[in-house]
Every structure is written in structure tokens, then in C-alpha cells.
Amino acid sequence: MLVLGMDQLQSLVGQTIGPTAWREVTQVDVNLFATLSGDRQWIHVDVERARRDSPYGTTIAHGNLTLSLIDGFRDELMTLEGVLVGVNYGWNRVRFPTPVPTGSRLRATAELVAVDAVGAGWWQVVQKFTIEVESHPKPACVAESIVRILAPSAL
Numbered sequence: 001m002l003v004l005g006m007d008q009l010q011s012l013v014g015q016t017i018g019p020t021a022w023r024e025v026t027q028v029d030v031n032l033f034a035t036l037s038g039d040r041q042w043i044h045v046d047v048e049r050a051r052r053d054s055p056y057g058t059t060i061a062h063g064n065l066t067l068s069l070i071d072g073f074r075d076e077l078m079t080l081e082g083v084l085v086g087v088n089y090g091w092n093r094v095r096f097p098t099p100v101p102t103g104s105r106l107r108a109t110a111e112l113v114a115v116d117a118v119g120a121g122w123w124q125v126v127q128k129f130t131i132e133v134e135s136h137p138k139p140a141c142v143a144e145s146i147v148r149i150l151a152p153s154a155l
Contacts, residue, residue: 002078006123006151009080010115018109020076022134023069025061027102033065047102061100066141067091070129073108074145084150089124092144098136105134113144121152 002017027047034040039062042049050059071088080086100106113126124146131141 003081004078005081006083006115006149009078009112009125012112013115014112016109016111017077018073019107019132020073020109022105022107023072024105025065025069025100025102027059030059030061030065030102033062033068037062037064039064056099056101059102061102061104061140063096063141066096066100066106066131067094067143069106069131070108070141070143070145073129073131074110074127077108077110080149080151082151084121084152086147086149089146089148092126092146094141094143096141098133098138098140100133100140104136104140106140107132107134118148121150123149123151125149 004012030044034045043054044059044062047059051057054060108129108131111128111130113128114124116124118124125148126144126146128142128144130139133140
């Protein structure tokens with residue numbers, strides 16, 4: 001894990017950080033996400049039907065579950081010093097090129113796209129995350145995360 005100040009973060013624009021360690025996505029994870037989100041589509045939660053009727057032969061993780069894992073992967077990749085708070089500002093260009101079969105292992109890399117001052121001690125950080133499925137040629141998710149960071153003493 002990198003521990004950086006805002007000035008160091010800005011110097012990493014255009015570089016890729018990672019990968020993280022592998023993380024397994026279990027049926028328990030998928031079921032909990034289904035309960036929290038209300039998305040109980042059978043392809044995620046009905047193991048027997050998915051075995052029988054799914055083109056994947058098993059249940060798959062929700063795309064939004066895969067997307068939500070980025071926050072944990074981000075914390076594994078880097079920590080910023082001198083930050084009072086960081087808040088999710090949104091997402092750009094979210095894509096799910098391949099499904100995540102339950103039981104798969106995922107890991108992430110992050111490319112630092114931009115670090116820009118936006119006023120009054122706030123910074124906007126854009127990172128392009130790629131979530132890889134172990135032993136699969138296509139990523140499970142590619143998304144640009146936008147985070148606003150309050151670091152009043154930076155730069």
C-alpha cells in the first residue's frame with residue numbers, strides 16, 4: 001500500500017497502482033448484497049436454477065456489487081495523509097465486460113487519471129479502476145471513480 005501526501009498523489013497522474021490481493025466473492029456476499037439492494041434476480045441468488053438455466057452454469061455477482069468493491073480495493077492500494085475527509089462524487093464510464101461467477105476471485109488496479117484543486121481546500125481525484133477476474137481474459141468491471149478530498153494544507 002502506498003502512503004502519500006496530495007503532492008505525491010499529483011505526481012502519479014498517468015501511472016497505474018496495484019494490483020491488490022485477490023478477494024473471493026462468495027454466495028453469502030451475493031445474498032447479502034441482494035438483501036441490501038433489493039435485487040433478488042434468480043441469476044444472483046437461486047443456485048439451483050442458475051446451475052440449470054444460466055448461461056454461466058452458476059450464480060453471478062451483481063454488477064453493482066462488483067462496482068462497490070472498488071472502495072475496499074482503493075483502501076488497499078493507497079492511503080492519503082493530510083486528508084480531513086474524502087467523499088464519493090460519482091462515476092464515469094462504468095462497464096461490466098464479463099460476469100463474476102460466484103466463488104471467483106477478484107483483484108484491482110487503479111490508474112490515476114487526474115488530481116485537480118477545486119477550491120477551498122478541496123481536490124477532485126479521478127481514478128480508473130480495472131477489476132480482474134482470476135483466470136479470465138476480460139475484466140469484470142472498468143470504471144472511473146471521482147472522489148472529492150478535503151485537504152486544506154495540501155500544495
